[in-house]
Amino acid sequence: MREQNRQILVLLTISTAIVAVLFIGSLQKQNIQRYNAAAREAILQFLPQTTDVTIGSGVALRRGNRALVHYTARLENNTVFDSTRQRGQPLEVVVGSNAVVGGWDSGLAGMRIGGKRTITIPAARVKTSGLPFSSALTIEVDLLAVKQ
Numbered sequence: 001m002r003e004q005n006r007q008i009l010v011l012l013t014i015s016t017a018i019v020a021v022l023f024i025g026s027l028q029k030q031n032i033q034r035y036n037a038a039a040r041e042a043i044l045q046f047l048p049q050t051t052d053v054t055i056g057s058g059v060a061l062r063r064g065n066r067a068l069v070h071y072t073a074r075l076e077n078n079t080v081f082d083s084t085r086q087r088g089q090p091l092e093v094v095v096g097s098n099a100v101v102g103g104w105d106s107g108l109a110g111m112r113i114g115g116k117r118t119i120t121i122p123a124a125r126v127k128t129s130g131l132p133f134s135s136a137l138t139i140e141v142d143l144l145a146v147k148q
Contacts, residue, residue: 048107049120056115056143061108063096066147069108073101075135076123090144101126104139111143 061067070090072083082101084091093105107119121137 046122046125048104048125049122050107051118051120052111052115053118053140054114054116056112058113059146061095061111061143061146063106063109065095066092067095067105067108067111067143068092068145068147070142070144071139073104073137073139075137077135081137092147101137104137104141107139108141108143111141113143113146115143117141117143 068090069092070084072085073081075081080086091100093100093108095108096106099105101121103125104119104121107117107121111117117140119139119141121139123134123136126135126137
């Protein structure tokens with residue numbers, strides 16, 4: 001009888017340990033999933049969002065290509081912040097060089113000559129650009145030419 005009680009006690013102890021390990025493992029998995037969701041959300045706060053208005057033709061722009069573009073940049077309240085169209089002088093920019101406000105040049109990748117795209121830079125990314133306002137930027141871009 002004593003031996004049987006001892007075996008039952010050992011089995012209960014082992015079962016409890018297994019349940020505890022599984023429970024802790026599931027908590028860790030939930031924490032990792034929460035962390036991954038938070039990290040993904042934090043990253044998305046800084047990524048430009050793109051919408052093609054018109055698909056152009058020819059070879060797609062890649063990182064490192066020089067692009068000649070016309071653009072109009074607007075704040076969230078629709079105020080024009082900057083525009084090459086108003087100046088009548090297109091901008092030459094290297095795709096992916098982060099040489100422009102908010103790194104919107106990275107949103108040019110994949111465009112083709114004649115294409116029109118809207119690029120939205122989240123306010124969190126604009127803030128890191130050193131600008132005196134905290135507004136998202138919407139940039140309407142026309143790709144005029146590609147220089148290799």
